[in-house]
Amino acid sequence: MGGKGSALVAVMLVCALGTSACASPLAGSPPTSTPAAPAPPARAGTAISFGPIKWNAQDPNANSNGNARLVAAFLKTADPTKLRQAADNVTPSALAKAPWDYYGKPLRLRGQVLRAQDLPHGGQTARDLGVDQVGELLLVAEDGTRLNYTHLGSVGAIKAGAKVYVCGYAVGLVPQDTVGLGKPSVPVLVGRSIES
Numbered sequence: 001m002g003g004k005g006s007a008l009v010a011v012m013l014v015c016a017l018g019t020s021a022c023a024s025p026l027a028g029s030p031p032t033s034t035p036a037a038p039a040p041p042a043r044a045g046t047a048i049s050f051g052p053i054k055w056n057a058q059d060p061n062a063n064s065n066g067n068a069r070l071v072a073a074f075l076k077t078a079d080p081t082k083l084r085q086a087a088d089n090v091t092p093s094a095l096a097k098a099p100w101d102y103y104g105k106p107l108r109l110r111g112q113v114l115r116a117q118d119l120p121h122g123g124q125t126a127r128d129l130g131v132d133q134v135g136e137l138l139l140v141a142e143d144g145t146r147l148n149y150t151h152l153g154s155v156g157a158i159k160a161g162a163k164v165y166v167c168g169y170a171v172g173l174v175p176q177d178t179v180g181l182g183k184p185s186v187p188v189l190v191g192r193s194i195e196s
Contacts, residue, residue: 111139
């Protein structure tokens with residue numbers, strides 16, 4: 001993060017619990033020539049499709065793998081209602097263990113907001129994702145798993161302590177500094193749907 005080779009500026013979130021921080025899942029570098037992950041099988045009745053997207057499953061780091069940019073480009077024209085209808089409920093711990101197993105699948109997760117923030121209009125993160133504004137939520141699920149949700153747009157009036165559902169696509173993991181726990185990785189979702 002932060003080098004000239006990276007088109008991103010890392011934004012650190014200071015979590016409401018303890019003294020941990022979580023790097024912002026930014027667009028990262030475009031995928032390299034590494035082989036693409038195989039497309040996940042389509043679910044019956046799913047109207048959401050990426051087509052021949054080449055996911056970068058070789059690099060799990062959401063800050064550098066380019067998957068967030070792929071999702072943001074797709075979501076610009078995707079119908080958020082159809083996304084919510086097609087989304088699978090997934091356990092956050094399963095997503096944290098292997099987010100690449102969920103690439104290309106719309107997901108719905110519930111969590112309590114630890115931190116909510118909007119990033120600057122037209123800022124580096126928004127530009128990298130090709131949108132005007134980006135908001136972020138750091139969530140904790142009932143099982144204690146943390147999740148970083150990057151929202152294409154403002155997170156509005158959502159505040160720490162609120163329980164919300166988010167819908168989006170997994171794009172990888174980001175390391176999270178946690179006192180006494182080292183640097184566990186946090187799954188990252190990018191989406192356009194937050195529900196109370």
